[in-house]
Amino acid sequence: MDKFIKRFTVALTMVALLVSSCKDLDELNINPNGVDPAIADLNFLLPTVQTQTGQTIYNIGFGTFAGVMQHTQHTGWAGGHNNYEWNSLSHSWNGYYSILMNNNEYFNKSVKEGNAFHEGVARIMRAYLFGLITDIWGDAPYRDALKAEYGAEYFRPVFDPQQEIYQGILADLDTANTLLSKSASEYRNIVPKQDVVYKGDVSKWRKFANSLALRYYMRLQAKEPQFAEAGVRRIAENPSQYPVITVAGDDATISFPGTSESVSNPLNTVYDTDPAGAYMRVKLAKTLVDVLRDYDDPRLEVWADKIEIPLVLVQGTEVDRIVDGKREVSQDVVTAFEETNEMEVDFHPEYAGVPVSHSRVQIFNMNNANSAQGTVNPHASHLNSRYRKTTDPLVLMRLISACETNLILAEAAYRGWISGDPAQYYADGVRESLNAWGVGSEFDDYIGRVPYDGLESIIEQKWIASWTTAHEAWFDWRRTGLPDLKTGPSAIRPVLPIRWYYHTNDEVEKNRVNAEAAIERLESTPYVGTDPTKNSAWSRMWLLQGTGKPY
Template sequence: MNKIKKRFTVALILMVGFVISCKDLEELNINPNGVDPAIADVNFLLPTIQTNTGQTIYSIGFGTFSGVMQHTQHTGWAGGHNNYEWNSLSHSWNGYYSILMNNNEYFNKAVKGDYTFHEGVARIMRSYVFGLITDIWGDAPYKDALKAELGADYFRPAFDPQQEIYRGILADLDTANTLLSKSASEYKNIVSKQDVVYKGDASKWRKFANSLALRYYMRLQAKEPSFAEAGIKKMADNPVQFPLITVAEDDANISFPGTSEGVSNPLNTVYDTDPAGAYMRVKLAKTLVDVLREYDDPRLAVWADKIEIPLVLVQGSGIDRIVEGKREVSQDIVSAFEETNAMKVDFDPEYAGVPVSHSRVQIFNMNNANSAQGTVNPHASHLNSRYKKTTDPFVLMRLISACETNLILAEAAYRGWIPGDPAEYYADGVRESLKAWGVGNDFDNYITRVPYGGLESIIEQKWIASWTTAQEAWFDWRRTGLPDLKTGPSAIRPVLPIRWYYHTNDEVEKNRANVEAAVERLEATPYQGTDQTKNSAWSKMWVLQGTGKPY
């Protein structure tokens, strides 16, 4: 996945023709083969910022956090994805701050040119990326970040407390809502084709700003419930002043152009022809598939292909044969496999997800045809074949959705924070997710199988709908403990992780005093294990401290 991500990034930079690279801590060096940011038109910066953000979301939401939230498992090179084998060299925020550097240039140009549309968008994108950073790591450079050109005082920026970062994000989004509230004719210098999210539509960006604010108010539900309630109530009571994304047609999505290797869906098998390539390594997880099967969820067929060779249990002994495209096996063969491998066989004729955090996941369902790492398993569910293509209408970089907005409102109504029936908001959220995945016509039947049942049903549907954006399910799980996910036998801790480590080379060594101060503000848990300090994936950041969640 890392190799694919690098190819994608390089191609995007070449396509847009803009890059900033640090020569050293005292000087910004402009790429002689790119466009000087000092003279670049503001519109040239926008697609780089948007697409790199989208790429980041796709990478983590369909990568690491998809494993944590048990949407997918890897059947090759699986330690980090399946078992949370993370450490202080596993994840760096350098790429996130690189996006913010470009966005800062975009913001400054917008302010200088009095381009209020661009300033509003810049504030949204700044909020989005800083939000990811603090959600994932905790305290981080914020107020003094991105200021190295001002001198040595900013080479090692202080880490702002997470609470202050969240407050800053919400203030930025409130300003963006105001900036984007004008009529279309009042904005200048918009080049619609350079906006790969909303084609220069300020009204949709305004909805994005407010929906993102709604997300962050609810992020604070367990830590600062009164503040979260007041913020959500303010928005829900004033839909004209604070319009939201409530229909899937307004979802903030970015398509993969698919015209070359670097701008294609990273899992495609057109350019990545390795039999053990990225697509081949990803399988659907049993946790998700079992729930989707229970509800006869129409999204399952959009996300997964049917099993190539189903297993059929037959009477007799010593039977293991292929008959008319099915593999017939007797109970003695099944029992021997299950006892030897501590893994249950799944006889569903259409879809079967692999067990989570299991050391022998590649041989799930008695796979003896291609038992090497990262290869085809004819007895398990593979990703839908659409993920083999370079581009597809449903394979998108998804930033925020109407489903999420409606389900946040459902939770707010459930908590008594806003008026209205939580069941109606819940149904709206489910409907918009089905529409987003092209199965909206199934809503009437589906909703009878998943009736509103309080908070558990709301969070479960958010968890399902966060397919390819599993980081949002992770953030919800941390504050609610829902869904009640269990680790598998190979997980390196008995509970799921709750943050990424500060990176030794990119963060600790370059800014040690400030990192150590931030680490001291973390709260150790009983699951720290072999970690030598509170810089652990099982330490609680501010937003979780004192909440009793997730453990």
């Protein structure tokens, strides 16, 4: 996944955050062989911002956070993914601010040229990106970020309080809703082919803005419940003024073109032919697979291939043989494996997920044919073969969905914030997830197996539906403690992490005074372990302080 983000993210120089040089920001960003941003049509900036954002979301949602939320585990080079072996050099926000710099150019041009559509979209993307940064790290440069061209006083911007960043995000989204509220004929300079999300459909972008606002009001549920309730109610009770995404056809997604390595699904095995490549390292996690099996969830066969060689328990002793495409083993062989490796064997004939945070995950289910790191395990579930292709109709960069919006409304109704039946919103959310993954015809049967049962059912379905966007499940887990996920034996702490460290080189050393002030505002927990300061993945940001969540 690191290879993926490096491949896709434009390496722009982060003067505002990274250096103390006096060179002008615009000068540093000019490509002598490219189009001058000052004269380029803003429509050419739009797909750059969109695809960079989509690729970032795919990278974290199907990468690190899919490990934390136990959707997937890696069977090679697994420390950061499976066991949270992070430190202050593990993750940097450079790429996020690089995208924001492109978006800032896009925003400024849209304002200067009086293009309301483009300004609305730029505000949505700005809110989306700053939202990710503060969700993941906490306090961060916001008001004075991206301003280095105005002078040296902006080279080391203040880390703004998280509360103020959320307020700014919601203000941007409210303004975007207004900007995008006119009839389509009133907008100019929209080039549909340059909008890789909605093809220039203004009404869908407006729904995106308000659905994103719902996300951030609910993000504040545990910290500022009255404020969150008022915001959700204002949107939910005024659908004509604040339309939202309610059907999967309006989901904000971006396709991988698949025409070259740089624009393909990064797990593909067409360009990455290494037998220990990215696709081979990713396996479905036992936590997710067990739940999907229990519910006979039709999405499981969309996300996973069936086991190549199932295990079958047979009578006798010292039996271990392949018969008719199945591996027959006797109980004594199974017991010896389980006791030696402290790992249970799974005899499900079709799908089996690997255990979480386990040091010997690569030999799960007695894999002795390819026990090296990151290779095929014929007795475990691999990702569905669609993920081996450069592009596929269901392998998308997913920014926000109807499923999420409906389940937010279900939670709001459950809490008594809005009128309406939470069970109906819940069912709508489940249906739209199934529709998004091409199995909508299974809804009537499936909903009977997963009936509405309060908050736990809502959050569980959001967790399931966040496949490839697991960071959203992580954000929900932090504020609710749901699902009740447990760490595995190799995890470096007994509980899941709740933030990323500020990066020593990129975020602390080059802006020490402001970074240390932000670190001081963090709150230590009993799980910071050997971390020398409050800059820990187990320290509480403002959003979690005083909530009692997730621990």
